Amino acid sequence: MNFTQRASGMMKAFAIVLSLALPLMFAVSAADARVGGGSSYGSRGSRTFSAPPVTNTAPNAARPIDRTMTQPGRPNAGAPASGGFFNRPGMGMLGGLAAGFLGAGLLGMLFGGGLFGGLGGLSSIIGLVLQIGLIVLLVRFAMSWWQRRNAPAYAAGPAPTPGPAAAQANPRSGLGFGSASNAPPLEITPSDYEAFEHLLGNIQTAWSNEDVNTLHTLATPEMVSYFTEDLRANDARGVVNKVSNVKLLQGDLAEAWREGNTDYATVALRYSLIDKTVERAGGRVVEGGDQPQEVTDVWTFARRGGGKWELSAIQQT
Known part of the structure; x- marks a missing residue:
């Protein structure tokens, strides 16, 4: 007995x-430090389910996107994805x-x-x-x-053969970006690379400040929905992620293409930053610290109708 x-x-x-x-395990996994930390999400148009080419900056293949509103065969369609193990x-x-x-x-x-x-x-x-x-x-x-x-088919079709003008293009912005690893069918100019670097820093700053309104001006609505989910998860844990001193060290173009009136550019980014998570009440550091660390991500930017570039997807390497 x-x-x-x-x-x-x-x-x-x-x-x-x-x-x-x-619940604690799921909350932690949904609220990694820094923008996109530990997750691959967003949309890359018709190439959402295809791995971008490797580059000198990111010689390892990018992880497949695991959170997206795009459905196989239906670019830019779908319902918002929710976090959590069973959702x-x-x-x-x-x-x-x-x-x-x-x-x-x-x-x-x-x-x-x-x-x-x-x-x-x-x-x-x-x-x-x-x-x-x-x-x-x-x-x-x-x-x-x-x-x-x-499950979608993770097979990409053959890449378009670039013309002579594209093959001769070797853009450098002087801002940490090297030569393109693949001559793209869509020309990416030094001003575009400058925009990508500014977006890298501005998005990390807005994330650190939990400024959702600013994030709406820098990223697609889909990406902002994921950022908002992660910020809410941080809030539920009683912490805030602080990112500072973001500096691009190296970057190069993986691929660039056009679909309808939307331009896409996928760029490998290696950058340093100070990344720490602190308690909201008291400021005690619970993750990370004040020592700079290096990170390599693959970011995809989208530009609709000749407008400004917005962050459309983040993939881990």
Whole structure:
């Protein structure tokens, strides 16, 4: 009897720890430091699901975009993606059912009801473990099936062959950008590179100040929606991410192209910055520090109708 009560108490304690740890883990993963830290999201038009070419600045392949409003075969279409483990893009009702299943089971354990019944003896505990395992297997199977059903084809078509004028173009801005790794069908001028560098610094500053209004002038509405999600996650944790001393060290063009009246340019950026996360109440540093660190990202910029460039996507390397 004592063994059964002790085992039941251990299972309840495990349920409490798990119920508290899961939200914290998901919140931390959704609120990485600096803009785009740890995540790849946004849209690159019809090339959203194709990896950009590697460059001297970013010799490793960029990670596939995992949060986007673009659906395969439908550039610039789709619904906003939400964060969280069970609310990934494409999960929909399936994710909600999985989360509800797990939440209901944990609450049942907390209040002594078990997942589907009581913990009246050792057999109930064994049954509970089997039930948990069964649910995990079913959820993993369902998630795997759903991801396969909605998985895009990550195959890019052959790149356009540049003309003689493009092959001779070797733009340098004098602002940290080197020669283009691929001669693009869309000409990128030194003033464009200057705009990219300014956007790098201005976006990081607006992020650090949690200035969503300014972010709306620097990035696409889709990107601002992701920034807002991450800023809210930081607020829920009671922290604020402070980024300063952003300096471009090296950059080069991966590819540039035009779709309709929209121009796209994907650029590899290596830059240094001071990146730290502090408590809102008191200012204690909880992540990062005052030492500069180097970061390499791949950013895609979009320009519609001959207007100004906006950040359209960020990919990690």
